Amino acid sequence: MEKPATDLATTLRGHLNQEMERNGIPGLGVAIVRDGEILHLGGYGLADVEHNVPATPDSIFHSGSTGKMFTAAAVLLLVQQGRLDLDDPVRRYLTEGPESWATMTIRQLLTMMSGLGNFGDAFAPAPIENDVVPLNLWQDHSDAQLLALASLSPLAFAPGENYRYSNTSYILASLIVARVSGKPYYSLLREQLFGPAGMASARDASWSDIVPNRAQGYSRDGDALRNRCWTAPTLLRTGDGGLFFSPRDIARWFIELDRPQVFRSDIVAQMFEPALMRDGRPAINGYALGWENSEVRGHRKIRHGGTWYGFRAELARFPTQKLSVAVLANIDDAQVARIAQQIAGLVDPTVAPYEPIADTTPERTKADDNLIRAIAARNAPRDAFTKEAWQLWSNHWFEQVIVESESDLGPAPLELIDDDSNGQRRYRLPTGRYHMHWTIDRQPDGNVSAMRFHME
Numbered sequence: 001m002e003k004p005a006t007d008l009a010t011t012l013r014g015h016l017n018q019e020m021e022r023n024g025i026p027g028l029g030v031a032i033v034r035d036g037e038i039l040h041l042g043g044y045g046l047a048d049v050e051h052n053v054p055a056t057p058d059s060i061f062h063s064g065s066t067g068k069m070f071t072a073a074a075v076l077l078l079v080q081q082g083r084l085d086l087d088d089p090v091r092r093y094l095t096e097g098p099e100s101w102a103t104m105t106i107r108q109l110l111t112m113m114s115g116l117g118n119f120g121d122a123f124a125p126a127p128i129e130n131d132v133v134p135l136n137l138w139q140d141h142s143d144a145q146l147l148a149l150a151s152l153s154p155l156a157f158a159p160g161e162n163y164r165y166s167n168t169s170y171i172l173a174s175l176i177v178a179r180v181s182g183k184p185y186y187s188l189l190r191e192q193l194f195g196p197a198g199m200a201s202a203r204d205a206s207w208s209d210i211v212p213n214r215a216q217g218y219s220r221d222g223d224a225l226r227n228r229c230w231t232a233p234t235l236l237r238t239g240d241g242g243l244f245f246s247p248r249d250i251a252r253w254f255i256e257l258d259r260p261q262v263f264r265s266d267i268v269a270q271m272f273e274p275a276l277m278r279d280g281r282p283a284i285n286g287y288a289l290g291w292e293n294s295e296v297r298g299h300r301k302i303r304h305g306g307t308w309y310g311f312r313a314e315l316a317r318f319p320t321q322k323l324s325v326a327v328l329a330n331i332d333d334a335q336v337a338r339i340a341q342q343i344a345g346l347v348d349p350t351v352a353p354y355e356p357i358a359d360t361t362p363e364r365t366k367a368d369d370n371l372i373r374a375i376a377a378r379n380a381p382r383d384a385f386t387k388e389a390w391q392l393w394s395n396h397w398f399e400q401v402i403v404e405s406e407s408d409l410g411p412a413p414l415e416l417i418d419d420d421s422n423g424q425r426r427y428r429l430p431t432g433r434y435h436m437h438w439t440i441d442r443q444p445d446g447n448v449s450a451m452r453f454h455m456e
Contacts, residue, residue, distance in 0.1 A: 008346070012343065015346065025334045026045055027046045028329050029246065030325075031247040032343065033324045041057035041247050041248055047213070047215035058213045061329070062244060063244070063311075064311055068290040069304055070243060070290070071170050071174050071240070074177045076267050076271065077262075079267070080264060083181075090108075093180060112163050112283065115157045116156075116168045117153060138232055140233060163284070194249070198252040198255075199253060201244070202244065202246075202249040203245075204237040205242045206233065208233065217332070219333075229309050257324070258324070271288060285404060292304055295454070296353070297350060300319050301317070303315060303316035311329065311331075312329045314336040318348070337433075337456045338435055354426065354428060357416055359419075365425075368427065369414045375401055384447065385448045386448065386449045388449070389447075423443065431455075439451065
C-alpha cells in the first residue's frame with residue numbers, strides 16, 4: 001500500500017538524514033514520480049557546505065553520465081523529425097572519421113556497440129599534427145580536436161559485435177546532433193525538450209555562467225571533504241554527460257516519459273528497448289538508448305547512473321509500478337543507486353532492495369566468490385560451466401562483466417541476498433560506488449547453467 005504523501009516525506013527525511021550522516025554525504029536532491037504525477041520532491045542536507053546553503057528541490061546538480069539519456073534524446077528528436085535515422089552511418093555526418101568507422105552506425109554509438117572505448121585508449125602523436133591534441137581535463141578542446149582525438153581511438157571490436165561502455169561514442173553522437181541541427185546538442189535540448197517539458201533550469205554545464213541555486217560539488221580526501229577539482233569548460237559539457245539540472249527538472253522529465261508530449265510514444269519505447277549485438281544477444285546490462293535494463297524481484301528496472309568530479313546521479317524507472325526515482329548527490333562517492341532503490345522500496349515494497357540473509361551453506365558462497373573473482377581476472381574455469389553456458393558466456397559476455405565491474409571487485413566478500421530451492425542464488429558485492437548483483441544458477445552436479453548481473 002502506498003504511503004500518504006505526508007507520511008512518505010517524514011519517512012524519507014528520517015531515512016535520508018541517517019544515510020547522509022552515516023556516509024558523509026553533504027547534500028541530496030530527490031524526485032519521485034508515479035504514473036505521471038509528482039509524488040515527492042525534496043532537498044536534504046547542504047547544497048553548499050562553505051556557505052551553509054540548504055539543498056532544495058531546485059538545487060542544481062551535475063548530470064554525470066545520466067546526461068547520456070539526453071544526448072540520445074537529442075538524436076531521437078532528429079529521428080522523429082525525419083532528419084536522420086539511427087542506422088545511418090556515422091561517417092555520413094562525421095566525414096573526417098577514419099576508415100575503421102565505415103560500418104559504424106549512430107545506433108551503435110548510442111548503444112555502446114561501436115567498438116570505441118574512451119579517450120584514455122588513444123594517445124596523441126608527437127609532434128601534434130592535424131588538430132590532434134592530447135586530452136586532459138584542464139585543457140579546452142574544440143569539436144574538431146575532439147573528433148580528431150576520437151579518430152585515433154582503436155576499436156576494441158568490429159561495430160555491432162560486442163558491448164563496451166564508451167564516453168567517446170556519446171561525444172561523437174552529440175557532434176552529429178550539432179552537424180545536423182546547426183547548434184550544440186544542449187541548445188537543441190533546451191529549445192525542443194527542456195523548454196516544452198517544463199524543465200526550466202536544465203541546461204549545459206558551465207563554470208562561468210551565473211547559475212541560480214547551483215550546488216557545489218565535493219570529493220573526499222581521506223576523512224576530509226574537499227571542493228571538486230576544476231576541469232576545462234568544454235569538457236564539462238560534452239555529450240557523454242555535461243548537463244546541469246535539478247530534482248524538479250528530472251521530475252518533469254519523468255512526467256514526459258510517462259505521458260509523452262514532446263516525443264511520440266513509439267520513440268519513448270525505443271529509448272528503453274535493449275539493443276542486440278550481431279549474434280542476436282543483448283549486452284549483459286540490457287543497454288538501450290542511454291538506459292540500462294535489469295530486474296528487481298522479478299520486476300523490470302530501467303536506469304542509468306552518472307559520476308562527475310564532485311557529483312553523482314541515479315535515475316531509475318520501474319514500469320510495472322509506474323514509478324520513477326531520481327537521487328542527485330553533491331559528492332562523487334555517494335552510493336546513489338542503492339539509495340534510489342531503497343526509496344523505491346519505501347514507496348512500493350514490491351521493488352524493495354535485497355538485503356543479506358542467513359547463509360546456511362557458506363562453502364557454496366566461498367566457491368561462488370572464487371568463481372566471480374576468476375571471471376574478473378579473465379581466468380574463468382571452463383569445467384565450472386555447462387557446455388551451453390560456456391558457449392554463451394565465453395563469447396563476449398565474460399568480458400562485459402569485467403568492463404562493468406572495472407575488473408576490481410575489491411576485498412569485500414559476497415553477501416548472500418536470496419537463495420531458492422532450485423539452485424539459484426543471488427549475491428551482492430560492493431565494488432566502490434555501486435553494488436554488483438549476481439544471480440547464479442547451478443545444476444545438481446554443480447555446473448553453472450545461467451548467470452545474470454546488474455549494478456545497484
